[in-house]
Amino acid sequence: LTLEVDVVKSEGPKLVPFFKATCVYFVLWLPTSSPSWFSALIKCLPIFCLWVFLLAHGINFLVAHRSASRILAGLIFSAVGDAFLIWQEQGYFIHGLLMFAITHILYSSAFGMKPLDLKAGLMMGLISSSCYAFLYSYLSGPFTYLVAVYIALIGFMGWRAVAGMQLCNDLWTWTKLSACIGAMLFMVSDLTIAVNKFCFPVPYSRVIIMATYYAAQMLIALSAVESRDEEDFKKRS
Numbered sequence: 001l002t003l004e005v006d007v008v009k010s011e012g013p014k015l016v017p018f019f020k021a022t023c024v025y026f027v028l029w030l031p032t033s034s035p036s037w038f039s040a041l042i043k044c045l046p047i048f049c050l051w052v053f054l055l056a057h058g059i060n061f062l063v064a065h066r067s068a069s070r071i072l073a074g075l076i077f078s079a080v081g082d083a084f085l086i087w088q089e090q091g092y093f094i095h096g097l098l099m100f101a102i103t104h105i106l107y108s109s110a111f112g113m114k115p116l117d118l119k120a121g122l123m124m125g126l127i128s129s130s131c132y133a134f135l136y137s138y139l140s141g142p143f144t145y146l147v148a149v150y151i152a153l154i155g156f157m158g159w160r161a162v163a164g165m166q167l168c169n170d171l172w173t174w175t176k177l178s179a180c181i182g183a184m185l186f187m188v189s190d191l192t193i194a195v196n197k198f199c200f201p202v203p204y205s206r207v208i209i210m211a212t213y214y215a216a217q218m219l220i221a222l223s224a225v226e227s228r229d230e231e232d233f234k235k236r237s
Contacts, residue, residue: 011225014056015218018049022214032086032206040086046214047079050221057225067110068224074106078217093197094146100190101150104157107220111179117163124162128155131191138198147194154190158183175223182219189213 025046030039054062054072062069081099084092132151139147161183165176189212196205 011222014053015049015222018046018053018218021045021049025210025214035086035090040083043086044079044082047075047082047217050075050217051079053221054224065224067112070106070110071220071224074103074110075217075221077103077106094142097146097150101153104150104153107183108153108157108160110224111157111160111164113160115163115166117159117166120162121159124155124159127158127187128152131194135194135198143198147198150190154187158187175225178219179223182216182223185212185216185219189216 025042028042030036030042032039051072054068054075057068062072077099081096081103084096084099086092088096128151132148135147135151136144161179165172165180189209192202192205192209192212196202196209202208
């Protein structure tokens with residue numbers, strides 16, 4: 001508990017720019033019907049702040065902890081994906097999809113393959129299969145297989161986040177819980193995008209998509225700082 005309180009005190013101030021940038025996005029609420037570089041900047045700004053949040057822990061930390069550097073790389077691809085999706089109606093949706101597919105591969109790699117937890121894998125497999133089965137009849141052309149691959153990748157990422165939490169073994173930490181909740185929120189955000197784009201209009205879709213997306217990215221970014229926090233705490237103890 002002492003470590004958790006210590007972490008909140010040390011990490012909280014570094015996230016203030018992210019919260020401010022997120023508020024700017026929701027306050028301005030720029031129309032998606034007229035995409036521009038300014039709207040792309042406003043949408044990507046919270047993610048840029050998460051880059052700064054991780055870089056604030058030092059380059060040496062990122063070099064020493066491969067999981068943190070992979071999450072940073074995932075955030076970079078996410079920002080590029082966000083920019084592409086600003087112009088999705090102009091034909092850049094697939095480009096955005098590709099960027100986020102790479103993001104999920106990087107996040108999966110950051111979360112690692114230990115412990116394996118096949119039960120969690122089976123659960124995520126069933127959830128992912130159910131989502132694709134629901135979407136399938138609405139898909140056509142290349143999206144039939146592109147969406148299948150994307151769902152498999154985000155489902156795999158969700159599995160690795162859930163498996164890493166080790167809740168059943170009482171070995172969870174706040175950062176592993178953060179990664180798990182972040183992955184689940186990312187799945188909610190992307191499923192909302194898919195349903196809204198391919199199936200039928202979802203009420204308040206943009207609010208749901210962006211609120212869950214920004215929260216997901218923040219929680220996943222937070223999950224990268226565990227090693228640093230433990231080291232700092234031990235030095236002070």
